[in-house]
Amino acid sequence: MTAIKHALQRDIFTPNDERLLGIVNVCKAGKKKKNCFLCATVTTERPVQVKVVKVKKSDKGDFYKRQQTWELRDLTQVDAKDASKENPEFDLHFEKVYRWLASSTAEKNSFISCIWKLNQRYLRKKMEFVNVSAQLLEESVPSGESQSVAGGDEDALDDYQELSTREEQDIEGMMEMCEYAISNAEAFAEKLFKELQVLDGANIQSIMASEKQVNILMQLLDEALGEVDTIEGKLSSYEEMLQSVKEQMDQISQSNRLIQISNTNNGKLLDEIQFLVNYMDLSKGHIRALQDGDLTTPKGIEACINASEALLQCMNVALRPGHEKLLAVNQQLLLFTELRDTFARRLTNHLNNVFVHQGHDQSSTLSQHTTELTLPKHSPLHRDLLRYAKLMEWLKNTHREKYEGLSRTYVDYMSRLYEREIKDFFEVAKMKMAGTSKEAKGKFATLPRKESALKQETESLHGSSGKLTGSTSSLNKLTVQGSNSRRSQSSSLLDMGNMSASDLDVADRTKFDKIFEQVLSELEPLCLAEQDFISKFFKLQQHQTVMPPLAQPETEEPDGSTPSRIPPQAEHRHSMSSEKDLVRLMMNKIFQSIETELNSLIALGDKIDSFHSLYMLVKMSHHVWTAENVDPASFLSTTLGNVLVTVKRNFDKCISGQIRQMEEVKISKKSKVGILSFVTGFEEFAELAETIFRNAERRGDLDKAYVKLIRAVFTNVEKVASESQKTPRDVVMMENFHHIFSTLSRLKISCLEAERREAKHKYTDHRQSYVINSLGQPLEKLNHFFEGVETRVAQGVREEEVSYHLAFNKQELRKVIKEYPGKEVKKGLENLYKKVDKHLCEEESLLQVVWHSMQDEFIRQYKHFEDLIGRCYPGSGITMEFTIQDMLEYFSSIAQSH
Numbered sequence: 001m002t003a004i005k006h007a008l009q010r011d012i013f014t015p016n017d018e019r020l021l022g023i024v025n026v027c028k029a030g031k032k033k034k035n036c037f038l039c040a041t042v043t044t045e046r047p048v049q050v051k052v053v054k055v056k057k058s059d060k061g062d063f064y065k066r067q068q069t070w071e072l073r074d075l076t077q078v079d080a081k082d083a084s085k086e087n088p089e090f091d092l093h094f095e096k097v098y099r100w101l102a103s104s105t106a107e108k109n110s111f112i113s114c115i116w117k118l119n120q121r122y123l124r125k126k127m128e129f130v131n132v133s134a135q136l137l138e139e140s141v142p143s144g145e146s147q148s149v150a151g152g153d154e155d156a157l158d159d160y161q162e163l164s165t166r167e168e169q170d171i172e173g174m175m176e177m178c179e180y181a182i183s184n185a186e187a188f189a190e191k192l193f194k195e196l197q198v199l200d201g202a203n204i205q206s207i208m209a210s211e212k213q214v215n216i217l218m219q220l221l222d223e224a225l226g227e228v229d230t231i232e233g234k235l236s237s238y239e240e241m242l243q244s245v246k247e248q249m250d251q252i253s254q255s256n257r258l259i260q261i262s263n264t265n266n267g268k269l270l271d272e273i274q275f276l277v278n279y280m281d282l283s284k285g286h287i288r289a290l291q292d293g294d295l296t297t298p299k300g301i302e303a304c305i306n307a308s309e310a311l312l313q314c315m316n317v318a319l320r321p322g323h324e325k326l327l328a329v330n331q332q333l334l335l336f337t338e339l340r341d342t343f344a345r346r347l348t349n350h351l352n353n354v355f356v357h358q359g360h361d362q363s364s365t366l367s368q369h370t371t372e373l374t375l376p377k378h379s380p381l382h383r384d385l386l387r388y389a390k391l392m393e394w395l396k397n398t399h400r401e402k403y404e405g406l407s408r409t410y411v412d413y414m415s416r417l418y419e420r421e422i423k424d425f426f427e428v429a430k431m432k433m434a435g436t437s438k439e440a441k442g443k444f445a446t447l448p449r450k451e452s453a454l455k456q457e458t459e460s461l462h463g464s465s466g467k468l469t470g471s472t473s474s475l476n477k478l479t480v481q482g483s484n485s486r487r488s489q490s491s492s493l494l495d496m497g498n499m500s501a502s503d504l505d506v507a508d509r510t511k512f513d514k515i516f517e518q519v520l521s522e523l524e525p526l527c528l529a530e531q532d533f534i535s536k537f538f539k540l541q542q543h544q545t546v547m548p549p550l551a552q553p554e555t556e557e558p559d560g561s562t563p564s565r566i567p568p569q570a571e572h573r574h575s576m577s578s579e580k581d582l583v584r585l586m587m588n589k590i591f592q593s594i595e596t597e598l599n600s601l602i603a604l605g606d607k608i609d610s611f612h613s614l615y616m617l618v619k620m621s622h623h624v625w626t627a628e629n630v631d632p633a634s635f636l637s638t639t640l641g642n643v644l645v646t647v648k649r650n651f652d653k654c655i656s657g658q659i660r661q662m663e664e665v666k667i668s669k670k671s672k673v674g675i676l677s678f679v680t681g682f683e684e685f686a687e688l689a690e691t692i693f694r695n696a697e698r699r700g701d702l703d704k705a706y707v708k709l710i711r712a713v714f715t716n717v718e719k720v721a722s723e724s725q726k727t728p729r730d731v732v733m734m735e736n737f738h739h740i741f742s743t744l745s746r747l748k749i750s751c752l753e754a755e756r757r758e759a760k761h762k763y764t765d766h767r768q769s770y771v772i773n774s775l776g777q778p779l780e781k782l783n784h785f786f787e788g789v790e791t792r793v794a795q796g797v798r799e800e801e802v803s804y805h806l807a808f809n810k811q812e813l814r815k816v817i818k819e820y821p822g823k824e825v826k827k828g829l830e831n832l833y834k835k836v837d838k839h840l841c842e843e844e845s846l847l848q849v850v851w852h853s854m855q856d857e858f859i860r861q862y863k864h865f866e867d868l869i870g871r872c873y874p875g876s877g878i879t880m881e882f883t884i885q886d887m888l889e890y891f892s893s894i895a896q897s898h
Helices: 002-016 105-123 145-159 165-177 185-209 211-279 284-292 298-315 327-367 379-398 400-443 451-464 472-482 491-537 568-576 579-590 594-608 612-630 635-663 677-692 699-723 729-747 750-775 780-794 799-804 810-818 822-839 847-872 884-897
Strands: 018-028 036-043 050-057 064-071 077-079 089-093 097-102 128-130
Touching: 002 018, 002 036, 002 050, 002 064, 018 105, 036 105, 050 105, 077 105, 097 105, 185 211, 211 327, 284 298, 284 327, 298 327, 298 379, 327 379, 327 400, 379 400, 379 491, 400 491, 400 579, 400 594, 491 579, 491 594, 491 612, 491 635, 579 635, 594 612, 594 635, 612 635, 612 677, 635 677, 635 699, 677 699, 677 729, 699 729, 699 750, 729 750, 750 822, 750 847, 780 799, 780 810, 780 847, 799 847, 822 847, 822 884, 847 884
Parallel strands: 077 128
Antiparallel strands: 018 036, 018 097, 036 050, 050 064, 077 089, 089 097
16 A cells, blocks of 8 residues: 555656645445545645645556546535444545545545544634544544554655755755765765864854853843943832822822712702602692682682692692602602692582582573473583583593592482483473474364374275375375275365475474484584583593502591592503593483484384374484484484484384285275275375485385385285175276386386386286287177187188088178177277276276277287188178268267267
């Protein structure tokens, strides 16, 4: 291995200025064995570069060549595979992993140790050595083969020094003088040794000759030492003098430092005193205002407000650590606490008295209240109390218990006051509504009833009538018109009811609408004004501020009790509840009777006339919408919303009641039906509703009611038509659906467009059915004859062969035609006209329309008969006894004569 190492050094590395320090004979693991050498080298020039070179023997000769080179700094990991057992395999991790198999474990370990030493010496790079024995990774150079392989060369590298230029010149000159130095090294070395001995002798003689100069030098050194001792003595004396000066200067510095500390402490003390004086001093004027200030005059109130704010500012000062131990501070805190409690009691007592006095004044005003439908205004009371708003805010921040007590007192007092006012206000409203009802009863003296029995009478009338109305006067009209139990009354009374009831309904409902609107218009500003006052007076529209705890001693009230403070639980509870909730809670307590009174008024209006629910639904919806736009969570919005639910429920009951009336309608078996009462009732309802709900917010509720009512009308019209005995079913259906179609076309209700088209379709179908059924009567035998002809043709008989059948020959046809001369046809048409006139009612004026339809149908049948004669009896010359022109004259003369 040594010979190979020297050969590689000579042939490969010396030409490249490199030194070979480690070598190992390897082959690639797991492949066909092709031996090569891994060499660890360093460059001779600085900076030193450390490399790992793969050297392989050339295939064409016995020389070696470099195959691959890696920088040692690129090596990241060395894996020896097994540290405890001998294993010649190892891995080197460069840009990829190279796996090698060494010729022996010793060579592998020597090479790994060499790499570790080179890294430690030149690179100091963090390199991982995995599965490597700790003995290999030591600084000491191992013995044996490792010494020869790596360690010796590395130490030689450490001892090597380059020759200087002068040394090179001397060696060259010496070698020129001794030309035989290269050929005879021993003679050259002997000559050099002799010259060295001559030089050593010359040096000794020179030393002995300089002894005298040495003695002189020693004497001079002794004198110098004496001078040094003299100087040291002087320096010692100077040092002693400076030491005393240093001590004096230290004393002066200490004194200055103490003076500076004293000045600093005095400045801090002055700042603390100024802080306490500036922030914890209350002027005598403020103290006097808190103790004896006038709370009745604006000037006195202003002084109390300024004094209370100054007191709160003093009490809220954030004391610094240690202030609470000062006697003056504790005395001042005691003074502040006494002033706070004293002023809080004065303010609470005064505001309680203000509430009482204002209550008496308001009660006297209330007692003088007339029967006008208005609510007393509380703006003077609010204006007087708002002067104390800032004091209430102060009380809220300093004495929460008294603040809450005042709030409860105000709520209790105002709830009683408003209860009386609202009760009287609604009594006036109910009287005006009852007055409207009494006027209605005065005009119908023949139908007296008491208000207490109104609902019972209404229900009884619903059972005997189909009229779609809920008002007292309309029900009186229905009683006269539709109730079989009252048909014995005189016709004059019926005429009077028909003439005046509708006008009276409109007047009553309009008056009720105005009364209900005035009630809501009076309540709305009252609630808004009170809510605005509560927010401003009790300071509930802004976030509450909790006073920070004060470092103050426990004191006692004059009565011996401890001063009241807000308990932590109450403080937490108030901090969690929002200001709007507190306002709404107070408003609920103050106006707790509004919702009850409104419901009572709504019940009365609904009792007087169920159609009032339409007016109330529109008005209430509008006011709820207005209140929600201002504040969706306000008391007014919530209360009106609850009442709106009741109104909507009454509206639904009204619609259900009308449908129930339709289902309970009974018709007379002896008289013709005509236009059903609930059909005209629906017309009146739709006209009224369209007037009321024009541009209303709750149009959707009306549209839903329309659909329910019209479907009920359709169903019950068909039901009554099926039950009718006096009037043909087609006539009942035709007239009523024509009336419904006319009503919907006139009112143009968009949600009922499909029902309008359906009503037109039913009217047209039943008119055509009635016309066809009626026209079979005047030419009955002729109709039967031609029906037989059509039957034979339908059975397969050829048309020209029909005349050969005995029952349908030409003689039989002439015989049947002779039975219907022009006079007989005209007479039959006159009877038909009278019968149609008897079936139809006068209200719809459909007689001429039906008569014209019959004329068209008769002409169609006439042409059909002539066509059958031409096809089944060709060339017979048989014609009808009358022409189409004759028929037109008959129809026209009959219509004009009637």
